[in-house]
Amino acid sequence: MDVTRVNLTEATDIESDRQTVEIALDALRGLVTPRAFTGDTMLLNMGPQHPSTHGVLRLMLELDGEEVLSCLPDVGYLHTGIEKNMEAKTYEKALVMTDRIDYLNNLGNNLAYSLAVEKLAGLDVPPRAQYLRVILAELQRIASHLVWLGTHILDLGATSLLLYCFREREMILDIFEEVSGQRMMTSYIRPGGVWYDVTENFVPMVRRFLWYMPRKIDDYERILDENPIFIERTKGIAVVPPEKAIEWSLSGPMLRGSGINYDIRKAMPYSSYDHFEFDVPTGQNGDVYDRYKVRIEEMRQSLRIIEQAINNLPGGPYRSENRKYVPPPRSEIGHSMESLIHHFKLWTEGYRLPKGEVYVRTESPRGELGVYLVSDGGTKPWRVRFRTPTFWNLQSISWMAQGHLVADLVAIIGTLDVVLGDCDR
């Protein structure tokens, strides 16, 4: 018998449906305290349709008054079978599904999947494409952190900052629209490089953003750092000791907030991240406030990376010239028979990758985004597995929430930077 059957109406309406409740409570044995079975504590559902759960996250809470005794997260409401779907598509066409996984990190998902295909195929990526990938991935990181900041602060009671954050995010989405034609579901980073070269407006737009953004980040900090309500609600909440962060496989700002200097962009550089100078911000106390500081500082470091990349943006091809994997440009098809053949083959049958298994790790705004790709030598991936940071981070909410108040739970969900599309896939 499953836990989902206990919902609020059933739990309060014991007399009318005593049997259902008893069976359901039995499934909870070992997950909640024994006091729940005597009716001493209350079982309460938070979500799945709750404004501060950032999507369709359902938390089953055992409450003693306002205090959370145990918290049982329930995910899967947004499971769309993306991994299964990708097994039925060619490598090139499966890329479109990756946009839909983490809807705040579309280009980062494209990048992780492309890196896996390139590693399996042994495909080269030209320097210009690598730099463009870095610029776009870092813009995406800022956009994601802006949504995180706006919604997190909105949950804690400050409305105006949400509007500021979304105003700045609009500029980034305009840049994505300029290069790919889409604001969110870009599919712009492809195996072998990027889909098409950037337009001439791209560099001025990024430079304008670089000029505009630093003062705005300072503004956010000024609004929040001197706000007594914000400090009261974030300092000392959901403290994660570093050893516990490691053994629970936390990643991203959740790990760095506890003082562990670890960033995959630094530790195992991919896509020429080793060409750029940047710092990895860390916290000391591992509470909600420190993680807020880490993310704010990460936005500044992202701006630093973008500035270096845009100043040194190399010329040359934007996509690999290996015609066995990369479709030829339209202009070649008209006068080259081989190009026409390649075009036809690549868009109908697709390409075959050598038999084997690879795992690539990237740093998404939320943590370690890994792709485990298995090829059986055919034109379709045998298995694509996304190791998504939200899924691995979210399981820790059950011990993080213990002993806190219901109101603090809202801050904890916010600090985990939950994206349920990323969690459920």
Added chain:
Amino acid sequence: MSGYYPPEFADILRENFPDAVQEVIEFRDQITVVIDRDWLIEIATFLRDTEGMKFNYLSELNGVDYWPQAPRFGINYIFYSFVHNHLIQLKIFVDETDPVVPSLTSVFPGANWPEREVYDMFGVRFEGHPDMRRILMPYDWTGHPLRKDFPLGYEEVQYTFNIDRIEANKPTPSADPPQTGTE
């Protein structure tokens, strides 16, 4: 990403656990040690605590269905070391007739949800797991969707006008053992 999988660790594992290590696969600079499932806890503890290795972080845990090959399921574990910045991959093959693997939650508590996901998607059970329930699929779901013999179908969207017909045609959930895919 090359050079982060030191090859000498496979030899060290082979020396210390001669019965456990079945095969070492090297592909694209990635070292995978195929081990016997009974030794998983010992080897994971050994990797975590030995000086010079210190694989103290479980980076990835997933399952792969190799149907119709004979040991059908492969469970992959990738460990990372914060101290030395290197990786190692372990792999366990289990057959469809006895899909049971020891749970890693006693060594790495973070393996909790990933193991539940592997159970949900492939029907591989983890012995000693504190909470072996489905996680992504609905609780009354029949079959395990990422198995290769599970059809890539779709489910009709429920509205008030067709809910009776859909509910009447739904397969009844069977508790154990997990069915292979077909509805």
